[in-house]
Amino acid sequence: MKIDDINMAIIKHLRDGRKSHRVIAQDLGLTENTVRARVNKLLESGVLAISGVVDPEGLPYHQLVIIGVKLGTADMFQKAEAFSQLRGVVSVAVVTGRYDLMATVVFNDEFNLQDFYTNEVVKVPGVRSMETFVIYKGFNVKVPYVL
Numbered sequence: 001m002k003i004d005d006i007n008m009a010i011i012k013h014l015r016d017g018r019k020s021h022r023v024i025a026q027d028l029g030l031t032e033n034t035v036r037a038r039v040n041k042l043l044e045s046g047v048l049a050i051s052g053v054v055d056p057e058g059l060p061y062h063q064l065v066i067i068g069v070k071l072g073t074a075d076m077f078q079k080a081e082a083f084s085q086l087r088g089v090v091s092v093a094v095v096t097g098r099y100d101l102m103a104t105v106v107f108n109d110e111f112n113l114q115d116f117y118t119n120e121v122v123k124v125p126g127v128r129s130m131e132t133f134v135i136y137k138g139f140n141v142k143v144p145y146v147l
Contacts (some may be wrong), residue, residue, distance in 0.1 A: 008059075012145055021035045021036045021039065024039075051144045052144070052145070053142035053143055053144055053145075054142065054143065054144075054145050055138075055141065055142055056106055056138070056141070056143060057137075057138060057141075059108075061108050061109035062106060062107065062108045063106070063107045063108075063134065063135070064090075064104065064105070064106050064107075064135045064138060064141065064143065065104075065105050065106075065107065065113065065132055065133060065134050065135060066102060066103070066104055066105075066132075066133040066135065067102070067103045067104075067105055067130050067131070067132050067133070068098065068099035068101070068102055068130065068131045068133070069083070069099055069100060069101040069102070069103060069127060069129075069130050070098075070099055070100055070127075070128045070129045070130070071100040071101065071126050071127060071128055072126050072127070072128040073126040075126070076094045076100050076101065077094060079100070079101065079124060079126060079127075080092045080093070080094050080101050082123070082124045083101060083103050083124055086105075086116070086120040086121070086123065086124070087111065087116070087119075087120050087146075087147070088105045088106055088107060088111055088116055088120070088146060088147060089103055089104070089105050089146065090104040090105065090106055090143045090144060090146055091103070091104045091143075092104075099131070104143065106143060106145075106146060106147060107147075108147055110147075111147055113132065117130070
C-alpha cells in the first residue's frame with residue numbers, strides 16, 4: 001500500500017480512533033447504550049485509552065528503536081516520566097537489570113536519532129549513558145503515531 005500525505009494525515013487523526021459501539025454491542029450481544037456507558041466509565045477511570053496504532057515498518061522513512069538508559073540518580077520514576085514527554089517517545093519503562101529505563105522511540109526522515117540525543121535527551125538531567133537497539137525487523141509491533 002502506498003503511504004501518501006493523506007494517509008499520514010489520517011493516521012495522525014486516528015490517535016484517538018475507535019471501533020463503533022454498535023459493532024461491539026452486536027458482537028457481545030449487548031445494547032449499544034450499555035457498551036457506550038461501559039466504555040465511557042473505562043475511559044473516565046483511566047483503565048482504557050483508545051488510540052490508533054501503526055506498524056512503523058509500513059511507513060516510509062520511519063524507524064523504531066529501543067534505548068536502554070542508565071541514570072546517575074535513584075529517582076527513576078521521575079526520570080521515566082520526563083523521558084515519556086520527549087519528542088518521538090512511544091513508551092518508557094522502569095526496569096531491573098543493566099539499565100534503569102527502556103524507552104521505545106520512533107524516528108522519521110525529519111527527526112532522527114541524532115536529533116533525539118542532541119535536542120531531547122539533554123532536557124533530562126542525570127542521564128549517565130544510553131545504548132540504542134535498532135529494530136531490524138519487528139513482529140507484531142504496533143505503536144501509536146507520536147511524531
